[in-house]
Amino acid sequence: MTALLTCAMAFSMMQLFLLGALGPRLVDDLRVSPTVLGLTTTVGFGVAAVLSPAGGRVVDRLGPRRCLVALLLVSAVALALIGSAPGTGLLLAAVALGGLPQALANPATNKTILAVVPADRRGSVTGMKQSGVQLGAFAAGLPLAALAGVAGWRGAVWAAAATAAVAAVWAARTLPADPPPKYAPASWLPRGTIAWLAGFSLLLGCGIASVNTYLALYGVRRLDLGPTAAAALVAVLGVAGIAGRVGWSKAAGEPGRARWLPGGLAAGAVGAALLLAASGYAHPLAWVAAVAVGVFAVSANAVSMVLVMQRAAPGQAGQDSALVSAGFFAGFAIGPPLFGLLAAAGHYGTGWLVVAGEFAGAGVVALVWAVRERRSVVRR
Numbered sequence: 001m002t003a004l005l006t007c008a009m010a011f012s013m014m015q016l017f018l019l020g021a022l023g024p025r026l027v028d029d030l031r032v033s034p035t036v037l038g039l040t041t042t043v044g045f046g047v048a049a050v051l052s053p054a055g056g057r058v059v060d061r062l063g064p065r066r067c068l069v070a071l072l073l074v075s076a077v078a079l080a081l082i083g084s085a086p087g088t089g090l091l092l093a094a095v096a097l098g099g100l101p102q103a104l105a106n107p108a109t110n111k112t113i114l115a116v117v118p119a120d121r122r123g124s125v126t127g128m129k130q131s132g133v134q135l136g137a138f139a140a141g142l143p144l145a146a147l148a149g150v151a152g153w154r155g156a157v158w159a160a161a162a163t164a165a166v167a168a169v170w171a172a173r174t175l176p177a178d179p180p181p182k183y184a185p186a187s188w189l190p191r192g193t194i195a196w197l198a199g200f201s202l203l204l205g206c207g208i209a210s211v212n213t214y215l216a217l218y219g220v221r222r223l224d225l226g227p228t229a230a231a232a233l234v235a236v237l238g239v240a241g242i243a244g245r246v247g248w249s250k251a252a253g254e255p256g257r258a259r260w261l262p263g264g265l266a267a268g269a270v271g272a273a274l275l276l277a278a279s280g281y282a283h284p285l286a287w288v289a290a291v292a293v294g295v296f297a298v299s300a301n302a303v304s305m306v307l308v309m310q311r312a313a314p315g316q317a318g319q320d321s322a323l324v325s326a327g328f329f330a331g332f333a334i335g336p337p338l339f340g341l342l343a344a345a346g347h348y349g350t351g352w353l354v355v356a357g358e359f360a361g362a363g364v365v366a367l368v369w370a371v372r373e374r375r376s377v378v379r380r
Helices: 002-012 014-021 023-029 034-062 064-084 088-097 099-116 119-141 143-174 193-221 227-251 261-278 285-311 317-344 348-379
Strands: none
Touching: 002 014, 002 064, 002 099, 002 119, 002 143, 014 023, 014 034, 014 064, 014 088, 014 119, 014 143, 014 193, 014 227, 023 034, 023 143, 023 193, 023 227, 034 064, 034 088, 034 099, 034 193, 034 317, 064 088, 064 099, 064 143, 088 099, 099 119, 099 285, 099 317, 119 143, 119 227, 119 285, 143 227, 193 227, 193 261, 193 285, 193 317, 193 348, 227 261, 227 285, 261 285, 261 348, 285 317, 317 348
């Protein structure tokens, strides 16, 4: 079950990592600018942000099994269309379609965990399934990037699409049947803790998306790396993110400790972004920075999902997960276009400083929330 949920998370965002890792090849083959490359991320995650509140309600009403199978099938179609895109128009349309799996992923997987995993294991299982996103980064940055060197970038994307289709069959045969569809009260705006986590996730997403989208291109254009070596930067980030998400999510299983983790991880992410800015002068720092982004920034999102599950209203885990995810996806839509303007002008160092500022803002939101929550607990 954990392996399947991890796979679902990987495919829900596979397009993001493929566009980032294969970005140098796409820019040359399709003749798109760095700004348009950033726009693909904006389109995909803008759609995901808009659809997330409705997606969470759908999961609460229809059940996670149906939604996970649909997630994987739509991911397969979106990837196949990306691999077939002759130019910018179809590429953007396919990326927009890929926003639907992103909107369903956290609500459906979190709902499955709450239904079948004992409470004392939910933190570690959540970390494992959230590490699936970074497993997708690793797959895009190493095996699929290597395949692209042999079969072309289109062949690599088509291979990912075929694997997603196989995973859909696996989900249909493995997951327990959903309960009968039932009414779930609608909640379209985040409130209380969910609102704070959504704000934190928005700023965090701005920074992470910029790194994911432009790290490989930065490696080629500023660090003099080849396309495969630059894609390996994304893979390194992915491996570090897997370890970080599993470890920090397990630590977040203790509620008293969990409230302080997002702010601390955001502070570490600021340091990672500053290392990226410094790597323009000392190139090996880029590898250290990629590890640090995975361990701190990427892991912070997994910890926020553990917090959502600890505090979700009864029967509304899907909606609460979706509202926090909507903030994260909105950040993914906002961050890359801003960075893309700076990248197009060659100002990568300034872009990484902007990313550091986004992570710092996320840290402030998280720490203010943690202090407020601690005071409310003390008053009780």
